Every structure is written in structure tokens, then in C-alpha cells.
Amino acid sequence: MVSKLRQDIAAKGESGGGALGGLRMTKQRKLVYDVLLDERDHPTATEVYMRSKQRMSSISLATVYNCLETLSAAGLVKQVNVGRDASRYCPNLAQHAHFICVKCEQVLDIDLKNDKEVESVWELPEGARIDQLEVAMKGVCPDCNAAEKEVGGNG
Amino acid sequence: MVSKLRQDIAAKGESGGGALGGLRMTKQRKLVYDVLLDERDHPTATEVYMRSKQRMSSISLATVYNCLETLSAAGLVKQVNVGRDASRYCPNLAQHAHFICVKCEQVLDIDLKNDKEVESVWELPEGARIDQLEVAMKGVCPDCNAAEKEVGGNG
DNA sequence: ATTGATATCAAGAATTATTCTAAATAAAAA
DNA sequence: TTTTTATTTAGAATAATTCTTGATATCAAT
Ligand SMILES: [Mn+2]
Ligand SMILES: [Mn+2]
Ligand SMILES: [Zn+2]
Ligand SMILES: [Zn+2]
Numbered sequence: 219m220v221s222k223l224r225q226d227i228a229a230k231g232e233s234g235g236g237a238l239g240g241l242r243m244t245k246q247r248k249l250v251y252d253v254l255l256d257e258r259d260h261p262t263a264t265e266v267y268m269r270s271k272q273r274m275s276s277i278s279l280a281t282v283y284n285c286l287e288t289l290s291a292a293g294l295v296k297q298v299n300v301g302r303d304a305s306r307y308c309p310n311l312a313q314h315a316h317f318i319c320v321k322c323e324q325v326l327d328i329d330l331k332n333d334k335e336v337e338s339v340w341e342l343p344e345g346a347r348i349d350q351l352e353v354a355m356k357g358v359c360p361d362c363n364a365a366e367k368e369v370g371g372n373g
Numbered sequence: 374m375v376s377k378l379r380q381d382i383a384a385k386g387e388s389g390g391g392a393l394g395g396l397r398m399t400k401q402r403k404l405v406y407d408v409l410l411d412e413r414d415h416p417t418a419t420e421v422y423m424r425s426k427q428r429m430s431s432i433s434l435a436t437v438y439n440c441l442e443t444l445s446a447a448g449l450v451k452q453v454n455v456g457r458d459a460s461r462y463c464p465n466l467a468q469h470a471h472f473i474c475v476k477c478e479q480v481l482d483i484d485l486k487n488d489k490e491v492e493s494v495w496e497l498p499e500g501a502r503i504d505q506l507e508v509a510m511k512g513v514c515p516d517c518n519a520a521e522k523e524v525g526g527n528g
Numbered sequence: 529a530t531t532g533a534t535a536t537c538a539a540g541a542a543t544t545a546t547t548c549t550a551a552a553t554a555a556a557a558a
Numbered sequence: 559t560t561t562t563t564a565t566t567t568a569g570a571a572t573a574a575t576t577c578t579t580g581a582t583a584t585c586a587a588t
Binding site: 529530531532533534535536537538539540541542543544545546547548549550551552553554555556557558 | 559560561562563564565566567568569570571572573574575576577578579580581582583584585586587588
Binding site: 297299301302305315317320326328329330331334335336338339340341342343344345346347348349350351352353354355356357358359360363364 | 452454456457460470472475481483484485486489490491493494495496497498499500501502503504505506507508509510511512513514515518519
């Protein structure tokens, strides 16, 4: 169901080509996806909108929301939620966590260690089915941490 | 800084007693905290508001938000975010994850396994400082999972 | 107890991210 | 081409949360 859309996009998203149970690989969807692939800094919907507008001035914010929703539902993109902030979007499909620096606001991908699995540390209830797992860390990134120690030695 | 407020509350929250760098243990704060302790089902701010109103009809939603914020900042309560949904609040201070059943919407605490730590599975960037870690899982809880298999065998 | 300073509360307005609605457009199917 | 269906667009609507402001309550000192 989902794989056809993925193929279409992987195959450079030919605009007339792909459909998937009614889902089409439209210019807007391709564009939004490209924007996410181009700068992998976990932009918000509004940021995706602004970047998309530079390449297609007619695109609307509603469409960007629609496309992000469609791509997420298709499994091509992950919606990243950190606290109450606006959702961010990420085309990295590997299982990973997110680290948000409270100083510079940047969002980093955190990979799983080799041979480790997230579930292994948690006392999961017997008989539960887990579909989704979100891990968000907040703190100070290496860069900001280093800068902090240099400049103001108060802490 | 924070411990004084905690003491006050632990000491049954005597209304005249506690202050903390200007922070007072008011009737409203005590009430909101009690509501959270009474039913540990991770209520939303609105749910806390409704429960609080039954005991203090004059309390306002704004105040409930204020109290939840204050208690969270003081470290007595954890704000739990799951996807885009309204924040939920939890007085369980032990490190734990949250499991949300997409069927019955209930939120379960998931404890860390003995001798395990969350950080151990992640490839953390050298030099980063982690202040906060949120783990949310979505899926179907044991009860709903069992019920699902019985009734409609379509899957 | 009275006063003055400060913290908190309460009501409603404002904000923000997101979703919804409805009409216009584009693509696919017939 | 005609018909059907999916998608886009603009703007309205919604929902959670935050902000603003004046009223109350508490505290610290007199
Ligand atoms: Mn990511
Ligand atoms: Mn909890
Ligand atoms: Zn940083
Ligand atoms: Zn359930």
C-alpha cells in the first residue's frame, strides 16, 4: 500500500507517474519531501512552508500540512514532537531519538547503539502491542556546552 | 530551592506554613497536587480543573494551569506530552516512560528495568548535557489487545 | 492590628499550531 | 471528451495554552 508511493518518490517522483490507492505523487508532495531531504534540520511545518515557497510560490500552508500528513501516514517522514513546541519533520526512517538543545534550539538525531534495542530497558506490560516509540531528550548540545564553559564561568 | 516546597507539601501542605524563594504553598496548589495524587491516571489540565472544581468551586482554569506549571517547575510533577495531544500530568517522580493505548486512551507508567538505564542504548554525542528525557510509546494495551482478538477476529 | 510590598488568583482576551470547510483545479478513468 | 475522484487553496474554525489586568491574599515590618 505504502511502498508504491515510496517507489515513486525514490524514482525521482515523476509527476505524472505515481498513484497509490488513490494517492498521487504530486508536485507539492514531491517538493515538500525534497525540502525535508535537502536540509535535515527538522524544520517545523511553517519552516517547510517558507522553504517550499521559494521554489513554488503558489503553494499554501494548508497544502504543506496536508503533504506532511500524507508523507507521514505513508511512512516516508516522521513527525517529531518535542514538548509543546510545533511538530518538526524528519525524513530519517531509521529508529532514532531526538536531542534538542535548549540554547541553540537545534534538533539532533541520536542513533541507536549497535546491537541494542530501546525496548530492552523498559518493563513492558505483558500482552501490549507497541506501534510507535518516541524518545526526546532536552539539554545542552556539545557546541553550546563548550561555549558556555569558556565565556561565562558561572555555574 | 525546590526542596522547601516539597517538604511543605509532604508535611500535609499546611496552608500558612510554606514559602520558597517567594513561592507559597497555597490552597489551590495543594488542591491541584492532591488531585494528581488521588487519581494517577495522567489527567489533562482540563480534567484536573474539573476535578478540582468539585472541591473548590471558585478555582479557575487559569489557576490550574498556573499551579501545574509551578509544580512542574518545582519538580513535584511531570508534564507528559504524547504527540500533539493536550499535556498530561503525573506525580510519579521515578524515571519512567509512558504507554498510551490508542484504543482506550489510557496512559500507563512504564518503569525502567532493574539495573538498566535509558542512556545506555543511545549513541549520545560527546560533551552533551542531558537534562530531560521523555519516552512515549503508542500502541494497544494488554486489555484492549485481548478484547480485540476475542470479538472481531479480523486482522 | 495597620501598613505596604509582593505573590497569587481569576476572568477573559489573545496567541499559536493545527484542522476543517468549501470552492477551484488537476489528474485519472471511462 | 465527459465524468469521477483526488488535491490544492484560502480562509474560517478549533483547541490548548499563555498573557493581561485588576482583585485578593499573604507576608514582613511596624
Ligand atoms: Mn530525526
Ligand atoms: Mn507517568
Ligand atoms: Zn546548542
Ligand atoms: Zn487500551
